[in-house]
Amino acid sequence: MSFYDKLKFDANGLIPAIIQEQKTGRVVMMAWMNRASLESTIATGKTHFWSRSRQKYWMKGEESGNTQTVRDIAFDCDGDVLLIQVEQKGPACHEGYNSCFFRSIDGKGETFKTTEPQLLTPEQMYKKKG
Amino acid sequence: MSFYDKLKFDANGLIPAIIQEQKTGRVVMMAWMNRASLESTIATGKTHFWSRSRQKYWMKGEESGNTQTVRDIAFDCDGDVLLIQVEQKGPACHEGYNSCFFRSIDGKGETFKTTEPQLLTPEQMYKKKG
Numbered sequence: 001m002s003f004y005d006k007l008k009f010d011a012n013g014l015i016p017a018i019i020q021e022q023k024t025g026r027v028v029m030m031a032w033m034n035r036a037s038l039e040s041t042i043a044t045g046k047t048h049f050w051s052r053s054r055q056k057y058w059m060k061g062e063e064s065g066n067t068q069t070v071r072d073i074a075f076d077c078d079g080d081v082l083l084i085q086v087e088q089k090g091p092a093c094h095e096g097y098n099s100c101f102f103r104s105i106d107g108k109g110e111t112f113k114t115t116e117p118q119l120l121t122p123e124q125m126y127k128k129k130g
Numbered sequence: 131m132s133f134y135d136k137l138k139f140d141a142n143g144l145i146p147a148i149i150q151e152q153k154t155g156r157v158v159m160m161a162w163m164n165r166a167s168l169e170s171t172i173a174t175g176k177t178h179f180w181s182r183s184r185q186k187y188w189m190k191g192e193e194s195g196n197t198q199t200v201r202d203i204a205f206d207c208d209g210d211v212l213l214i215q216v217e218q219k220g221p222a223c224h225e226g227y228n229s230c231f232f233r234s235i236d237g238k239g240e241t242f243k244t245t246e247p248q249l250l251t252p253e254q255m256y257k258k259k260g
Contacts (some may be wrong), residue, residue: 002241025154026155030206043238065248074231076160077227077232083157085210093206095207099205100206105204111132111133112131
């Protein structure tokens with residue numbers, strides 16, 4: 001049975017993909033894939049997503065240069081979530097943090113705190129490549 | 131500014147919550163929360179979710195006994211995904227695996243492989259508590 005036969009894309013044809021840095025175990029981001037972006041991810045070994053806000057394909061790092069090389073693609077018991085192990089180049093977050101999850105709740109939710117250093121400013125992120 | 135002010139729930143009032151076992155770094159599941167289940171999670175220190183298929187609240191482990199004690203709640207740069215660190219009691223997956231992500235793609239997607247041992251059968255999972 002094909003891997004694709006086990007997957008359930010949602011009503012919009014999308015499936016969430018959790019991206020974990022294999023080396024550190026850090027969860028760096030979550031984004032959405034459709035079948036075509038998943039196929040591109042598998043074919044090229046670099047993560048590709050579908051942007052719901054921009055309604056377009058994107059390869060992670062296409063502007064910043066901070067690509068993700070795929071090491072493993074797992075799927076959950078219900079077949080409706082992907083967990084992808086990657087080798088992450090540079091900060092994953094467009095705000096210049098290693099992980100998009102750089103803030104945590106403080107106390108009972110009254111406030112929050114930043115838990116990671118900002119490695120680059122967004123401006124530095126997006127002029128790196130050029 | 132409150133933590134809640136940073137969050138964006140989707141059109142159905144939901145936000146995906148990635149659950150990571152703090153001790154091992156293993157991503158064990160992803161499920162959905164609405165504001166009320168997130169509030170219950172924060173208030174009780176145990177993960178609570180909203181089931182889209184059953185249209186009801188559930189506390190993880192309410193039937194199996196395999197609860198998740200919350201250690202940290204992070205949110206991403208866009209405020210539309212949660213990453214929750216937990217202390218996981220027993221297998222997280224209802225199929226008896228430590229993680230719901232117990233299968234990975236093999237090769238280029240023609241097939242898949244099971245990557246974790248099954249610790250309990252589903253039958254064993256759900257008679258443990260009684």
